[in-house]
Amino acid sequence: MLQERKFLKGPELRDIDDYDFPGFQKALEMGPEAIVEEISKSGLLGRGGAGFPTGKKWELAYQEEGENKYIICNADEGEPGTFKDRYLLDERTLKVLEGIMIGAYTIDADTGYIYIRGEYSRQIEILEETLQKARKAGILGEDILGSNFSFDIKLVRGAGCYVCGDETSLLNSLEGMRGSSRSKPPYPISKGLYGCPTLVNNVESLACSAEILNQGAEKFASMGTEESSGTKLVSLSGDINFPGVYEVEFGSASLQEIIEDLGGGSQQGQEIKFIIPGGLSTPIVPSDNLQAEYSYEGLQQAGSSVGSGGMMVISTAQELSDILTRIARFYMDESCGTCLPCREGNKQIYRIISEAKYAGLTVDRLNLIQDIGDTMQEAARCGLGRSAQLPIGTILSEYKEELIEGGNLP
Ligand SMILES: Cc1cc2nc3c(=O)[nH]c(=O)nc-3n(C[C@H](O)[C@H](O)[C@H](O)COP(=O)(O)O)c2cc1C
Ligand code: SF4
Structure with a gap:
């Protein structure tokens, strides 16, 4: 029977007094180039939907020259069926903060933004309090933890617009303009917020990066498959008995096992018609293909993709x-x-x-x-x-x- 593999999930982590930011401390010792190498070695692919290698993104952002550089944590989470970032912001708040700080230190950004979905009122309150406490504790601000790295984070609330989760619309929204997409290139890495080099990462990618520095790239890469390292948070919803956020090791389970063993099967034993495996922007997987392996390559073979991990189960009871x-x-x-x-x-x-x-x-x-x-x-x-x-x-x-x-x- 499939069990959750816990790499990112864990006990509630919100109290600054009880956390000494081990991943960030290690980052300060390693320096930017070694961090980039470590994240690349882990094989982490961006968890926001597009699956771009995080190590490569950090490397490009590190190499960019610029007086001002920015890091943005994309917490817009507007993809229908996706609610795993809410879990991280809620319960693993300090892992997210640590991931942002490590990213900022790596690329030499002195300002970061968390762009958060406007409806996430509880998570906004938690973050406001966390950021305030972090400033008081010297985790944010000047010369953090005695290093000569200075950095602070601004929290910005989105206004309920799906397209603002797209990194370029998000930039427009942050700059006070209408939230509509920019043409690419130029990519945000070279010309992002206010025309400056900007690293945009998803909440889960950042929390993962913190945990990779903490637990080691080798541990992360030892989980999953060759093409799909590590674990993925899956937001399971629809016609199933136990909707929720589950952490799944790539390659360890079929779609069927995730639905049956973690989601408790379909509601009232209804027949499953299809699933949408990665949020509303991914192709469906019909019920006769639920043996497909949960991994980037497995879902690709099944004609779909991992996307954001928002897995919606649709039964024959739906029109x-x-x-x-x-x-x-x-x-x-x-x-x-x-x-x-x-x-x-x-x-x-x-x-x-x-x-x-x-x-x-x-x-x-x-x-x-x-x-x-x-x-x-x-x-x-x-x-x-x-x-x-x-x-x-x-x-x-x-x-x-x-x-x-x-x-x-x-
Ligand atoms: C319409 C649209 C909505 C998106 N919404 C989100 C979102 O809510 N959160 C997110 O992290 N990425 C979202 N993305 C992807 C981002 O543009 C970007 O690829 C991502 O934040 C990069 O982070 P990652 O490399 O860590 O995955 C969206 C993309 C599009 C086109
Ligand atoms: S930029 Fe074009 S594709 Fe993107 S949301 Fe706007 S209208 Fe649609």
């Missing part, structure tokens, strides 16, 4: 038409409207899907949705528009017969 309408509505509402393929594409997909509820879904309409989706994937400016079609397109192609032949969409 496909409702699910499609809700997804299409979400993307239409959340598009920032800057580029035409995403602004108009999501609007048209929502129109066709909601009309299909009454007028029926024909092969022509289905092909039209696929066409619009393909255009968005090719031509949209940011990840929101490029991935909006992934869950909708895979539901439509997987359940085409059922949808057209009058099952859920008459």
Whole structure:
């Protein structure tokens, strides 16, 4: 029976008086280049969704020249089905703080930001208190712990906008502008906040980095598979008995085992229809493929991806038409409207899907949705528009017969 592997999870860690920041102390002894090497050796891939190697990102940010450099902890967590960063902010607050400090020291940033989802009121309170106490204890401020490294963190609350989780929209939002994506390149690493080199990392990536320095890259790399090091926090939700945040060692379990052993199986023994394994911007995995291994390569083979780890389980009790309408509505509402393929594409997909509820879904309409989706994937400016079609397109192609032949969409 699958058990949780605990690398990041652990007892509540919020009291500054009881924590001596071992990972950060080690970082001060090692120096920036050795830290970059250690994080690279661990094989950690960014946990915010895109899976970019964290060590490489830190190396690039370290190499950038600039009078001012910034680090940003992306705590926006707006991806539907994802709530693992909330757990870390809530219960492992000091690990997150330590990860930010290590990142800042590595790249030589003197200011950091935590950009937090506006709805996370409790976590905002916890962070405000933690930051205040850290300043009083000399963990933040001038010459931290007797070193000549000075650094402080500002907490900024988002205003409920999914696209602001995208790193470039987040930068605009932080600068007081409308939260819409910037064209890349330039990447934030070279030209980010106020035009300065900026390292943006997800909460889990930063907490992981702190733990990697603390427990060692070798320990992290010894878990998981060759391509998927370590563990991943999975936010499990939907039609299952025990929703929650679970830590899973990559390669140690199939999707089925995660659902059965950790999630307690489907609610009232309902049949599972499909899962969305990595948040709403990942393709679905139908129930006949739940033997797929939980790892980057395993999910890729299953036609999907790890994404943010927001795993939503959908049973046959759900109406496909409702699910499609809700997804299409979400993307239409959340598009920032800057580029035409995403602004108009999501609007048209929502129109066709909601009309299909009454007028029926024909092969022509289905092909039209696929066409619009393909255009968005090719031509949209940011990840929101490029991935909006992934869950909708895979539901439509997987359940085409059922949808057209009058099952859920008459
Ligand atoms: C529409 C959209 C929303 C995103 N939301 C988040 C988010 O809430 N949290 C997050 O860490 N990354 C989010 N990302 C990914 C970020 O742009 C970025 O890749 C990430 O913060 C980098 O951190 P990592 O390398 O540690 O994963 C989002 C991307 C897009 C396109
Ligand atoms: S893809 Fe969508 S969210 Fe991204 S810039 Fe274009 S309109 Fe905005």
